[in-house]
Amino acid sequence: xxxxxxxxxxxxxxxxxxxxxxxxxxxxxxxxxxxxxxxxxxxxxxxxxxxxxxxxxxxxxxxxxxxxxxxxxxxxxxxxxxxxxxxxxxxxxxxxxxxxxxxxxxxxxxxxxxxxxxxxxxxxxxxxxxxxxxxxxxxxxxxxxxxxxxxxxxxxxxxxxxxxxxxxxxxxxxxxxxxxxxxxxxxxxxxxxxxxxxxxxxxxxxxxxxxxxxxxxxxxxxxxxxxxxxxxxxxxxxxxxxxxxxxxxxxxxxxxxxxxxxxxxxxxxxxxxxxxxxxxxxxxxxxxxxxxxxxxxxxxxxxxxxxxxxxx
Amino acid sequence: xxxxxxxxxxxxxxxxxxxxxxxxxxxxxxxxxxxxxxxxxxxxxxxxxxxxxxxxxxxxxxxxxxxxxxxxxxxxxxxxxxxxxxxxxxxxxxxxxxxxxxxxxxxxxxxxxxxxxxxxxxxxxxxxxxxxxxxxxxxxxxxxxxxxxxxxxxxxxxxxxxxxxxxxxxxxxxxxxxxxxxxxxxxxxxxxxxxxxxxxxxxxxxxxxxxxxxxxxxxxxxxxxxxxxxxxxxxxxxxxxxxxxxxxxxxxxxxxxxxxxxxxxxxxxxxxxxxxxxxxxxxxxxxxxxxxxxxxxxxxxxxxxxxxxxxxxxxxxxxxxxxxxxxxxxxxxxxxxxxxxxxxxxxxxxxxxxxxxxxxxxxxxxxxxxxxxxxxxxxxxxxxxxxxxxxxxxxxxxxxxxxxxxxxxxxxxxxxxxxxxxxxxxxxxxxxxxxxxxxxxxxxxxxxxxxxxxxxxxxxxxxxxxxxxxxxxxxxxxxxxxxxxxxxxxxxxxxxxx
Numbered sequence: 001x002x003x004x005x006x007x008x009x010x011x012x013x014x015x016x017x018x019x020x021x022x023x024x025x026x027x028x029x030x031x032x033x034x035x036x037x038x039x040x041x042x043x044x045x046x047x048x049x050x051x052x053x054x055x056x057x058x059x060x061x062x063x064x065x066x067x068x069x070x071x072x073x074x075x076x077x078x079x080x081x082x083x084x085x086x087x088x089x090x091x092x093x094x095x096x097x098x099x100x101x102x103x104x105x106x107x108x109x110x111x112x113x114x115x116x117x118x119x120x121x122x123x124x125x126x127x128x129x130x131x132x133x134x135x136x137x138x139x140x141x142x143x144x145x146x147x148x149x150x151x152x153x154x155x156x157x158x159x160x161x162x163x164x165x166x167x168x169x170x171x172x173x174x175x176x177x178x179x180x181x182x183x184x185x186x187x188x189x190x191x192x193x194x195x196x197x198x199x200x201x202x203x204x205x206x207x208x209x210x211x212x213x214x215x216x217x218x219x220x221x222x223x224x225x226x227x228x229x230x231x232x233x234x235x236x237x238x239x240x241x242x243x244x245x246x247x248x249x250x251x252x253x254x255x256x257x258x259x260x261x262x263x264x265x266x267x268x269x270x271x272x273x274x275x276x277x278x279x280x281x282x283x284x285x286x287x288x289x290x291x292x293x294x295x296x297x298x299x300x301x302x303x304x305x306x307x308x309x310x311x312x
Numbered sequence: 313x314x315x316x317x318x319x320x321x322x323x324x325x326x327x328x329x330x331x332x333x334x335x336x337x338x339x340x341x342x343x344x345x346x347x348x349x350x351x352x353x354x355x356x357x358x359x360x361x362x363x364x365x366x367x368x369x370x371x372x373x374x375x376x377x378x379x380x381x382x383x384x385x386x387x388x389x390x391x392x393x394x395x396x397x398x399x400x401x402x403x404x405x406x407x408x409x410x411x412x413x414x415x416x417x418x419x420x421x422x423x424x425x426x427x428x429x430x431x432x433x434x435x436x437x438x439x440x441x442x443x444x445x446x447x448x449x450x451x452x453x454x455x456x457x458x459x460x461x462x463x464x465x466x467x468x469x470x471x472x473x474x475x476x477x478x479x480x481x482x483x484x485x486x487x488x489x490x491x492x493x494x495x496x497x498x499x500x501x502x503x504x505x506x507x508x509x510x511x512x513x514x515x516x517x518x519x520x521x522x523x524x525x526x527x528x529x530x531x532x533x534x535x536x537x538x539x540x541x542x543x544x545x546x547x548x549x550x551x552x553x554x555x556x557x558x559x560x561x562x563x564x565x566x567x568x569x570x571x572x573x574x575x576x577x578x579x580x581x582x583x584x585x586x587x588x589x590x591x592x593x594x595x596x597x598x599x600x601x602x603x604x605x606x607x608x609x610x611x612x613x614x615x616x617x618x619x620x621x622x623x624x625x626x627x628x629x630x631x632x633x634x635x636x637x638x639x640x641x642x643x644x645x646x647x648x649x650x651x652x653x654x655x656x657x658x659x660x661x662x663x664x665x666x667x668x669x670x671x672x673x674x675x676x677x678x679x680x681x682x683x684x685x686x687x688x689x690x691x692x693x694x695x696x697x698x699x700x701x702x703x704x705x706x707x708x709x710x711x712x713x714x715x716x717x718x719x720x721x722x723x724x725x726x727x728x729x730x731x732x733x734x735x736x737x738x739x740x741x742x743x744x745x746x747x748x749x750x751x752x753x754x755x756x757x758x759x760x761x762x763x764x765x766x767x768x769x770x771x772x773x774x775x776x777x778x779x780x781x782x783x784x785x786x787x788x789x790x791x792x793x794x795x796x797x798x799x800x801x802x803x804x805x806x807x808x809x810x
Contacts, residue, residue: 176765188577278648
């Protein structure tokens with residue numbers, strides 16, 4: 001009897017050891033998306049997850065954790081165990097802007113960077129029924145009628161608000177900023193002509209009946225037919241990026257495996273084509289470069305927001 | 313020609329099969345308390361990647377219609393609505409089931425659903441461009457007026473118990489205020505809890521108020537009376553033409569309400585069913601019987617919530633603007649299949665658009681066989697001993713409330729809402745006003761704020777005069793508040809004079 005128990009215990013220990021030493025990953029991985037299913041963050045995330053699970057040999061479960069403009073989901077990622085089985089698909093605003101304006105359970109040092117997946121400049125979009133045809137026309141019209149034209153935002157001091165404030169600052173423009181709950185509701189009012197301007201990722205350009213006035217980059221992006229902010233003298237590039245991150249202190253062998261697999265997916269021709277189909281743009285950046293860019297942008301937006309909020 | 317071909321593509325064996333699969337899966341998921349349309353669609357989404365666009369749409373539309381109708385099966389049979397939009401159905405469906413007429417109640421719900429769905433489909437295929445233009449007329453002011461009208465239906469729903477009804481409505485409005493303010497980044501009523509920052513979601517409240525409090529009520533009667541009314545197993549009996557007579561106008565009116573609510577982006581099937589229920593309770597000749605098993609109430613709720621499907625497709629297809637989270641997922645599916653949604657969709661891809669219309673109509677017809685199958689499956693569930701059945705319901709409630717947003721605080725909200733609702737129900741507070749307050753509250757606040765910002769320095773008079781739609785809606789709301797009071801006074805005067 002005792003021998004039997006001993007044997008069983010031994011077997012149990014052996015299984016445990018093999019489990020501990022099995023190569024990562026040996027069970028399904030959860031990828032948290034901090035926005036709702038079917039949206040601009042969710043669709044590319046599912047695309048990556050779909051291709052990534054073939055590389056890693058383990059299923060990847062996409063979990064949408066919605067609320068607080070994405071901060072609820074990000075908080076869940078940073079609060080999880082850093083074992084490589086909970087990762088997040090994170091857009092720039094939730095980690096570079098929100099920590100400066102709200103009290104959040106995460107900050108600059110809460111993440112392990114695995115790789116950037118997409119990157120597109122912010123585009124200032126205009127309603128087709130607005131009384132201008134280009135950026136110069138818009139600036140002229142707004143100067144003549146301060147506080148008349150409406151800019152739709154999805155939240156105070158986020159990526160739909162900050163870029164417009166910077167432009168307004170540079171050219172001395174006065175807008176009315178009106179918050180909305182979702183992009184579709186904004187687009188309805190833009191088509192109807194109640195809202196004139198809205199800043200967002202270029203995806204909306206191909207989906208809705210609006211056009212772009214200016215792109216927030218130094219070097220113009222192919223297939224975006226509009227001037228850059230550098231050309232008009234505003235030195236404030238702003239990009240929407242989405243990347244895969246985990247909680248801080250992930251083991252090096254896990255991050256190595258993940259970064260390699262993500263690179264193979266994101267840098268592939270197949271992913272680039274699929275990303276273009278959903279009006280996104282694949283952009284690979286490895287962990288070190290990603291971290292460096294994050295650090296820079298975190299400080300950059302911190303400064304911009306401090307200045308912006310102090311003037312209010 | 314393209315459009316005809318597109319419409320016929322909905323009838324190929326593959327597309328028909330997928331459509332039916334969708335309706336069935338949607339109905340089963342919808343019938344499980346707490347798991348709604350979005351969950352059902354997200355489950356099916358990965359399968360659509362390998363299909364062509366028409367087949368994918370047939371599947372998703374099937375799921376959409378099925379899930380909305382499926383919620384009413386559990387609402388009627390065990391008084392726990394499977395989805396927010398079927399919460400109203402339980403109000404009269406369950407009393408009917410208790411009286412041993414569950415098959416008839418499901419028959420009413422099913423036939424009203426099909427009629428509402430087909431009606432909205434007809435409207436969709438005839439008048440999409442016109443209706444899309446109408447939807448664009450609705451800005452902040454018009455939305456505010458519409459929601460105000462919606463809130464007045466609280467007063468008709470709580471007829472006979474005005475004070476308690478209004479108190480419950482205010483409770484709902486207060487719940488809607490929890491979380492970050494949309495106009496500043498301030499948090500309100502969160503007690504410093506970060507998880508409450510994102511506000512109180514509708515799903516956990518509905519699940520708690522309707523499903524969990526019902527479980528507590530049953531547990532109590534098991535404990536003190538040693539028995540519960542046995543939940544009878546059921547089939548589907550469609551109502552006869554004779555029973556329908558005198559109810560056609562109600563059906564048409566409710567379908568129109570559902571379609572219009574569907575067309576407005578940012579609303580949803582739950583809003584439609586409550587509005588239509590409120591209107592029926594105000595105007596139905598049989599309103600005295602509401603709450604005791606009156607089919608009129610089931611007709612109003614079910615035809616309106618299924619009519620939303622067609623209405624929501626109007627801005628989705630004509631403008632590329634999704635009316636609710638489910639249609640947003642459908643647009644994403646279009647994009648994945650290389651069809652760019654938006655204003656050009658109808659002119660560039662008439663085939664796919666008319667295929668969608670046809671698939672939606674077919675999905676509505678397929679609800680009948682799917683409902684018969686689901687009800688049969690549900691019977692196995694109902695044969696379980698009562699304690700085990702209720703245990704399952706609790707597990708599903710918790711699962712569903714967590715699944716909606718993946719936020720643990722929602723599970724706590726469900727529990728608290730369940731216990732509170734149990735207490736309030738015992739005190740005679742009606743439950744629908746709480747839900748109406750919460751459903752409409754967040755949008756109400758948003759539209760008031762937006763309206764004031766849009767008004768700016770303009771005078772109120774010229775701001776209001778610029779919108780005839782809003783003025784009409786305001787007049788309606790005023791009428792709906794004033795009419796019951798006036799008719800009461802007139803009655804009293806007559807009594808005193810005679």
